[in-house]
Amino acid sequence: MTTPLLRALAAGRGLTIGAAVDAAALRDDARYRALLAREFNGVTPENALKFAPLRPRRDRFDFAEAEAIVAFAAAHGMRVRGHALAWHRALPDWLTAGGFGREELTAILREHIATVVGHFRGRVTAWDVVNEGLPVAHDPARAASVWLRGIGPAYLDLAFRWAHAADPGARLFYNDDGAEGGGAKAAAIDALVRGLLARGVPLHGVGLQGHVGLATAPDPGALAATLRGFAALGLATELTEVDVRLQGGNGTPEERLTAQAGVYRDLGLAACAAPRRAGLTVWGVTDRHSWIPGHTGRPDAPLLFDAGYAPKPAYAALREALRG
Ligand code: G3I
Numbered sequence: 459m460t461t462p463l464l465r466a467l468a469a470g471r472g473l474t475i476g477a478a479v480d481a482a483a484l485r486d487d488a489r490y491r492a493l494l495a496r497e498f499n500g501v502t503p504e505n506a507l508k509f510a511p512l513r514p515r516r517d518r519f520d521f522a523e524a525e526a527i528v529a530f531a532a533a534h535g536m537r538v539r540g541h542a543l544a545w546h547r548a549l550p551d552w553l554t555a556g557g558f559g560r561e562e563l564t565a566i567l568r569e570h571i572a573t574v575v576g577h578f579r580g581r582v583t584a585w586d587v588v589n590e591g592l593p594v595a596h597d598p599a600r601a602a603s604v605w606l607r608g609i610g611p612a613y614l615d616l617a618f619r620w621a622h623a624a625d626p627g628a629r630l631f632y633n634d635d636g637a638e639g640g641g642a643k644a645a646a647i648d649a650l651v652r653g654l655l656a657r658g659v660p661l662h663g664v665g666l667q668g669h670v671g672l673a674t675a676p677d678p679g680a681l682a683a684t685l686r687g688f689a690a691l692g693l694a695t696e697l698t699e700v701d702v703r704l705q706g707g708n709g710t711p712e713e714r715l716t717a718q719a720g721v722y723r724d725l726g727l728a729a730c731a732a733p734r735r736a737g738l739t740v741w742g743v744t745d746r747h748s749w750i751p752g753h754t755g756r757p758d759a760p761l762l763f764d765a766g767y768a769p770k771p772a773y774a775a776l777r778e779a780l781r782g
Pocket of ligand 1: 504505508547548589667699749
């Protein structure tokens with residue numbers, strides 16, 4: 459019997475195993491398309507559903523790249539996570555340099571969310587409505603968010619309410635990083651989502667991005683406790699942008715790949731054990747398509763498949779975690 463693929467094992471557990479999809483690779487690379495369709499039952503457009511790609515001008519929406527990804531997902535029985543409606547990054551110059559006041563920014567964000575979520579109603583089943591909405595010391599751009607500075611903290615409530623109005627069937631997530639192992643960030647997200655829920659905001663889940671490294675992988679017990687904490691609020695939990703950097707790790711390349719496999723195993727087990735689990739998405743299909751080398755300026759191999767599209771020890775480890 460052939461070993462079942464990731465998506466078959468995930469489906470058997472009621473889980474989605476997704477991948478962030480690069481629109482150009484999907485368009486141009488047959489091997490990419492084949493690997494994506496074979497192994498994953500979910501997709502997140504890596505960039506095509508962000509504000510700037512969708513809105514080159516205030517009076518124009520460009521859905522072409524997102525439509526291609528959504529169509530591919532539909533053709534291959536894959537769930538689509540929309541990412542991200544309100545974020546401080548990937549914003550077009552006409553917006554950030556527009557000098558808009560509170561009322562106009564509110565109207566712009568409302569129009570954006572209503573149009574985009576409405577356009578994909580029933581086809582994008584989950585949305586990262588707000589991404590990285592909490593100020594953090596290491597990224598001052600978050601506190602300088604045009605939405606937070608221009609509209610005020612109320613933009614979070616409004617964004618969720620507008621998304622729900624545009625597609626009542628979509629599951630709406632708050633998505634953020636740095637909280638996988640608990641601690642101050644997890645506590646800050648907990649306080650934020652409790653406030654949203656207390657005000658009757660339609661919030662259905664928390665996305666923990668899962669951008670980790672060999673040196674920063676969360677303690678499995680702490681991750682399990684973090685997921686349980688949000689589930690206790692009635693929220694679904696997902697690992698939404700998983701990659702495991704090798705840089706910063708010790709040992710030979712083989713030893714680091716083995717250590718990376720251990721982290722993927724732990725993350726997979728956590729996703730399977732999460733009380734209100736929904737899924738785990740890796741942030742790219744192969745190492746060739748990862749954002750990390752460009753971000754850090756150093757080579758890395760953070761994903762499940764190598765630059766030659768071959769499965770790595772991390773793939774086998776995640777598959778074993780899903781087999782239980
Ligand atoms: O498509 C344009 C291309 O036309 C242009 O020639 C080129 C050079 O300017 O830029 C291309 O757009 C780039 C895009 O990726 C597609 O490659 C943007 O400049 C670049 O900023 C963008 O980076 C993405 C980044 O988010 C910012 O949006 C990364 O691919 C993506 O992996 C990264 O993902 C984020 C999540 O959305 C949120 N969580 C953190 C995560 C990592 O930063």
